[in-house]
Amino acid sequence: MRWSQWYIPTLKEAPGDAEVVSHKLMVRAGMIRKLTSGVYSWLPLGMKTLQKITQIVREEMNRAGAQEILMPAVQPADLWRESGRWAHYGKELLRFKDRHDRDYCYGPTHEEVVTDLVRGEVRSYRQLPLCLYQIQWKFRDEVRPRFGLMRGREFLMKDAYSFDRDREGADRSYDAMYEAYKRIFSRLGLQFRPVQADTGSIGGSSSHEFMVLAETGEDTIAYCKSCDWSANIEQAEIKASKPVSSSCPENEEVSTPGMHTIDEVSSFLKCPPEKMIKTLLYVADGKPVAALVRGDREVNEIKLKNFLHAETDVVLALPEQVEAWTGAAVGFAGPVGLSAAVRIVADNELLADTGYVAGANKTDTHLLNVDPRRDAPSSEYGDIRNITQNDVCPVCGGSVGMAKGIEVGHIFKLGTKYSKAMNAVFLDENGKEQVMIMGCYGIGVSRVVAACIEQNFDHDGILFPPQAAPFDVHVICLDPKDEAVLRKTEAVESYLLNSGLDPLIDDREERPGVKFKDADLIGIPMQIIIGGKGLSKGVIEVKNRKTGEKETLSAETFAPAFEEWKNRVRKSWKIR
Numbered sequence: 001m002r003w004s005q006w007y008i009p010t011l012k013e014a015p016g017d018a019e020v021v022s023h024k025l026m027v028r029a030g031m032i033r034k035l036t037s038g039v040y041s042w043l044p045l046g047m048k049t050l051q052k053i054t055q056i057v058r059e060e061m062n063r064a065g066a067q068e069i070l071m072p073a074v075q076p077a078d079l080w081r082e083s084g085r086w087a088h089y090g091k092e093l094l095r096f097k098d099r100h101d102r103d104y105c106y107g108p109t110h111e112e113v114v115t116d117l118v119r120g121e122v123r124s125y126r127q128l129p130l131c132l133y134q135i136q137w138k139f140r141d142e143v144r145p146r147f148g149l150m151r152g153r154e155f156l157m158k159d160a161y162s163f164d165r166d167r168e169g170a171d172r173s174y175d176a177m178y179e180a181y182k183r184i185f186s187r188l189g190l191q192f193r194p195v196q197a198d199t200g201s202i203g204g205s206s207s208h209e210f211m212v213l214a215e216t217g218e219d220t221i222a223y224c225k226s227c228d229w230s231a232n233i234e235q236a237e238i239k240a241s242k243p244v245s246s247s248c249p250e251n252e253e254v255s256t257p258g259m260h261t262i263d264e265v266s267s268f269l270k271c272p273p274e275k276m277i278k279t280l281l282y283v284a285d286g287k288p289v290a291a292l293v294r295g296d297r298e299v300n301e302i303k304l305k306n307f308l309h310a311e312t313d314v315v316l317a318l319p320e321q322v323e324a325w326t327g328a329a330v331g332f333a334g335p336v337g338l339s340a341a342v343r344i345v346a347d348n349e350l351l352a353d354t355g356y357v358a359g360a361n362k363t364d365t366h367l368l369n370v371d372p373r374r375d376a377p378s379s380e381y382g383d384i385r386n387i388t389q390n391d392v393c394p395v396c397g398g399s400v401g402m403a404k405g406i407e408v409g410h411i412f413k414l415g416t417k418y419s420k421a422m423n424a425v426f427l428d429e430n431g432k433e434q435v436m437i438m439g440c441y442g443i444g445v446s447r448v449v450a451a452c453i454e455q456n457f458d459h460d461g462i463l464f465p466p467q468a469a470p471f472d473v474h475v476i477c478l479d480p481k482d483e484a485v486l487r488k489t490e491a492v493e494s495y496l497l498n499s500g501l502d503p504l505i506d507d508r509e510e511r512p513g514v515k516f517k518d519a520d521l522i523g524i525p526m527q528i529i530i531g532g533k534g535l536s537k538g539v540i541e542v543k544n545r546k547t548g549e550k551e552t553l554s555a556e557t558f559a560p561a562f563e564e565w566k567n568r569v570r571k572s573w574k575i576r
């Protein structure tokens with residue numbers, strides 16, 4: 001490919017709205033352009049990268065026995081009504097009407113469509129197991145599209161769906177996808193970790209997310225420093241601590257004028273936050289709920305939602321609701337004397353101590369000596385807080401570490417959530433009707449492109465891992481007008497093409513400095529620099545973009561010297 005004929009509009013500056021490195025570099029390298037919030041066009045260089053990654057995903061899906069299909073992006077609401085998700089999916093679902101006033105949505109995921117595709121036609125146990133996948137653009141009207149491709153509204157997803165006769169079969173399908181995902185992210189040269197995850201609005205019984213470790217990741221992962229347990233903080237289980245047996249003196253009101261926050265009350269009363277109860281009021285499926293955690297802890301809204309079996313996300317109550325339920329200004333809520341209409345859910349950890357400070361449900365007042373069991377006997381207890389580094393591994397008791405991750409893949413055991421609701425049944429060996437057991441498996445292919453860059457860059461630009469790079473070799477022709485240089489460039493190009501490599505030839509009439517900068521920016525792993533000066537000395541320069549190491553190879557015996565150098569570059573990427 002000749003750069004002079006290609007559309008690679010590189011930029012010196014990143015756009016003002018780009019916060020993370022992948023977004024900045026992809027725009028600067030001329031890979032993508034923004035059309036509107038969270039929606040991007042893919043330019044030739046971006047498109048090639050996307051295709052490279054897509055191909056690896058496709059190969060591993062096929063290898064795992066999944067079959068590629070393509071389902072429509074536009075989906076009728078009726079299917080979503082059947083599964084029950086039309087009412088529950090929330091604003092991420094882009095809904096619209098056709099000319100006949102019928103409701104539709106743009107697919108954010110395809111459980112309904114694939115279940116509809118299979119039901120009715122797969123009738124016998126002999127036709128199972130079945131795993132279908134597609135690679136297709138999704139739309140989710142994210143509240144905060146940001147970080148370029150990392151959280152877009154339109155994004156490319158590989159989504160696979162498995163159908164099995166029984167739980168054991170479904171477990172095998174899940175394990176096959178788990179292995180395929182490990183292969184995909186390993187082949188891409190990514191540092192990643194599979195973690196236990198919440199099942200979210202997709203539903204189902206268990207799931208894993210595949211996290212690419214990077215500082216800019218939006219997810220927090222908790223992991224054990226001793227065993228291989230790791231989980232998304234949304235889900236990371238905390239083992240209940242031993243309840244305390246002692247009690248504490250009677251409650252005592254104390255005046256705390258204008259002290260609304262844990263910090264304010266803590267310093268005013270000289271009471272450490274761990275001896276305080278933080279009370280947050282929520283609305284869950286239209287009903288009031290008080291969530292109690294220690295003052296130094298954070299309520300985990302996903303755990304709370306799961307504890308309550310709420311259909312929709314829990315949302316913090318509005319100030320007027322808080323005032324109505326507590327009879328006090330915001331900031332003085334507590335478990336004692338709360339309106340009976342409020343369901344109280346306390347974190348397990350609160351049982352491990354007594355004598356807490358809590359809001360008194362009275363403006364400018366707190367209560368001392370609160371014993372949650374004695375003073376708020378109707379409270380229910382559960383694991384509703386975020387894990388911290390001071391907690392222990394729920395599996396082996398080892399110490400817990402935290403890391404940031406980018407969720408690039410997510411696999412779920414769906415069970416019969418969709419097949420039951422949508423009547424996807426088959427006849428077993430005994431002619432008895434059974435509901436299919438499903439699994440679903442997603443990879444954010446466009447997000448993977450960004451994740452590759454988040455893990456591989458330096459101050460000059462991208463350091464594409466060879467497996468994901470849009471081209472294999474970047475040939476910089478320094479003097480395209482010099483006949484000898486041009487001929488040598490063409491000879492090198494033919495050699496590379498004949499040996500199965502995909503070269504990009506920079507034949508533009510630009511200053512060498514511009515070409516070097518652009519080459520480093522777009523980050524193809526191998527650079528070959530051909531110029532008149534070098535050739536007059538009988539050499540061609542090469543540069544390993546990752547290590548920055550430059551070498552000169554003999555122009556005459558270029559082929560063997562290049563092969564040997566190529567292997568060294570691959571080694572620097574730990575590719576055998």
Ligand code: ATP
Binds near residue numbers: 150153154202443
């Ligand atoms: P997240 O927690 O990041 O919002 P999710 O749990 O909603 O993601 P899934 O429904 O599991 O996502 O979708 C499968 C995969 O699609 C995710 O693992 C992720 O890689 C990708 N993905 C999801 N939302 C987006 C988005 N807004 N932009 C880019 N990729 C996305």
Ligand code: MG
Binds near residue numbers: 200209407410
């Ligand atoms: Mg997910």
